[in-house]
Amino acid sequence: MSDGREKSYVLFPMGEKRFALPAEVVAELARPDHLQRFPHRTPMLAGVLVRRGRIVPVCDVAQILLGPDAPPRKFFLIANCQVGSSQEWTAIPVTGECELASLEPARVVEGAPAYVTGSVTAGAETVAVVDLEKLLAMETSQPNAPTPGASQSQLADTGQAGSPDPGTLETPR
Amino acid sequence: MRKQRAVAAPPPRAQEGVILFTVAGYKFAIAAGAVKEIRGMEGLHPFRLGGISARIDKLKYTMERDGTTYFVVDAGTHFCLPVSPPSRVLVLRNSPTAVLVDSTDRMTEISALHALPRAFTCDEREWYRGLAVVGGEVVPVVNPGAFLSKNEQEILNAGLERLGGVAVG
Numbered sequence: 292m293s294d295g296r297e298k299s300y301v302l303f304p305m306g307e308k309r310f311a312l313p314a315e316v317v318a319e320l321a322r323p324d325h326l327q328r329f330p331h332r333t334p335m336l337a338g339v340l341v342r343r344g345r346i347v348p349v350c351d352v353a354q355i356l357l358g359p360d361a362p363p364r365k366f367f368l369i370a371n372c373q374v375g376s377s378q379e380w381t382a383i384p385v386t387g388e389c390e391l392a393s394l395e396p397a398r399v400v401e402g403a404p405a406y407v408t409g410s411v412t413a414g415a416e417t418v419a420v421v422d423l424e425k426l427l428a429m430e431t432s433q434p435n436a437p438t439p440g441a442s443q444s445q446l447a448d449t450g451q452a453g454s455p456d457p458g459t460l461e462t463p464r
Numbered sequence: 465m466r467k468q469r470a471v472a473a474p475p476p477r478a479q480e481g482v483i484l485f486t487v488a489g490y491k492f493a494i495a496a497g498a499v500k501e502i503r504g505m506e507g508l509h510p511f512r513l514g515g516i517s518a519r520i521d522k523l524k525y526t527m528e529r530d531g532t533t534y535f536v537v538d539a540g541t542h543f544c545l546p547v548s549p550p551s552r553v554l555v556l557r558n559s560p561t562a563v564l565v566d567s568t569d570r571m572t573e574i575s576a577l578h579a580l581p582r583a584f585t586c587d588e589r590e591w592y593r594g595l596a597v598v599g600g601e602v603v604p605v606v607n608p609g610a611f612l613s614k615n616e617q618e619i620l621n622a623g624l625e626r627l628g629g630v631a632v633g
Contacts, residue, residue, distance in 0.1 A: 327602040329595075330490055330543040332586035339581070339595070339602055346595050346602060348583035374582035381583055427583070 297393040300411055302418055304387040305353055306362050311394075311411050311420045312370060318380055320389050321367040340367060340382050349382040355406075355429050356421075362386050372423050381427065396420065405429075480577065482605060484569035484598065485554065488545035491603050492565075493574065493596055494554065498608040501529075501555040502568055508536060508553070516623040520616050527562060529555060534562040535620065537611045543591065561612040572598060577605060 299314035321342060326349060328338040337349045347369060353361035364384030372381040394411035399420075406425040411418050481496035508525035511517060522541035527534045534555060540548050542563075550564040574596040580589060590613075592604040612620075 328490075329492075329602065329604045330545055330591075331584055331588035332544065333584050333588065336583060341597060341600075341602060346578045346581060346597075348581040350583060372583075377582065379582055381581075 296395050298396055299391060299393050300418075300420065301368065302390045302392060302411075302413060303368050303383070303385040304389070306357050306386055308357070309413075309416065309418050310356065311418045312368070312423060313420070314391060316370045316372070316423060317368065318371055319369040321369055321382065323365055323367075337384065340369075342369065342380070342382075345380060347380045347382045349384060350427055351384055352426050352429075353384065353386075355426060370423055372427065374424075381423070383423075478577075479573050479575060481571060481573055482596065483554070483571050484603065485539075485552070485565040486567045486569060487539045487543060487550075487565050488548040490543070490545065491569070491598075491601065492539075493598065493603045493605045494608060495593075495605070496571055498557055499554050500557040503553050503555065505551060505553065505564075511535070513623060516620060519619055520612075523612070523616075523620075524564065527553070532560060534560055535612055536562045536564055538564045539611075540564075540566075542611055544587075556608050556611070559608065559612070560617075561608075563611050574598060574605070580604075 300311040301314050301317045301320075302309050302311050319342070321340065326338045326340060335351050335354060337351045340347045340349055349367065351364070353364060364386055366385050366388060367382040368385050368389060369380050369382045371378050373379075374381075390413075392411075392413060394413060397410045397412065397417075399407055399409050403419065406421050406429060407419045408422045408425075409420040411420060482493035483496050483499055483502070484491055484493050486492070508527050511523050511526050517523065522537050523535055524538045524541075525536035527536055536553060538550065540546070540550070548566050550566055552565050552568050554563040554565060554568070556562060577594040577596055579594050580592050588604075590610045591607060593607045594605050596603050596605050
């Protein structure tokens with residue numbers, strides 16, 4: 292039963308872990324699509340997708356969340372992201388299908404990375420809630436960015452258990 | 465899940481003629497109006513000028529055309545791409561610049577120029593005017609003025625003046 296504190300989150304798998312985004316920032320979960328590449332020098336941008344007439348940058352955050360050994364990404368989670376003074380769609384490659392769930396937010400674990408703004412509990416699993424803007428900012432502030440190994444360790448401190456089957460996109464519970 | 469905030473409006477519709485060209489396997493577009501001539505590699509003179517060659521390593525050749533000295537920029541080096549064999553030279557209009565490319569494809573029209581997403585924050589913001597979709601493929605539309613920037617032209621001018629050479633721009 293909800294006590295009124297529950298909020299909607301999209302839980303997305305990244306390898307053996309899951310992370311959460313507030314549902315209100317998520318625009319779409321896209322099937323594997325044609326990632327298009329062109330020369331550029333911005334770290335971690337993998338290319339762009341064309342979705343509904345828009346050109347959507349694809350930011351591969353797996354290197355921050357998991358390190359260099361992240362498994363292949365299969366889907367694109369498209370979210371609204373504040374970039375400068377405007378909102379822009381940004382696609383994040385994820386390793387499996389996502390889940391939409393109403394969950395009670397909890398405070399961020401001390402020592403968590405700056406992009407972790409809280410946590411939610413889904414069954415026996417504690418999932419870190421990430422702030423997409425802060426996560427994307429990590430790519431341009433490398434001196435503050437943790438090494439992949441450090442990132443993995445810090446995320447482990449949030450208490451995430453191994454990923455269960457993420458299942459398919461579900462309606463709110 | 466489907467709730468959406470306001471996002472940037474679609475780009476305005478306008479027809480623009482572009483020339484498609486290829487460098488190191490990547491396709492690019494340049495405004496047709498920015499190109500004065502497309503020619504082969506004949507008549508290029510290697511550009512070797514001590515410190516300038518080192519500071520502007522993408523500047524590979526010069527060529528003379530109608531009494532004007534053009535500075536020939538290697539597009540692969542400009543876009544930080546692997547070495548590839550150029551075969552065509554795009555001579556730019558209103559600029560003493562020409563661009564070495566692997567091949568030219570065709571001239572076509574684009575109906576919209578999409579702004580480069582703000583997530584792109586590095587040199588590409590200078591390299592490109594925006595992005596176009598050509599036959600379902602996203603193609604960057606290059607900024608012709610970026611091949612030899614004002615700063616690079618000043619470096620060239622200073623170096624050439626020291627040698628009593630020609631002025632640029």
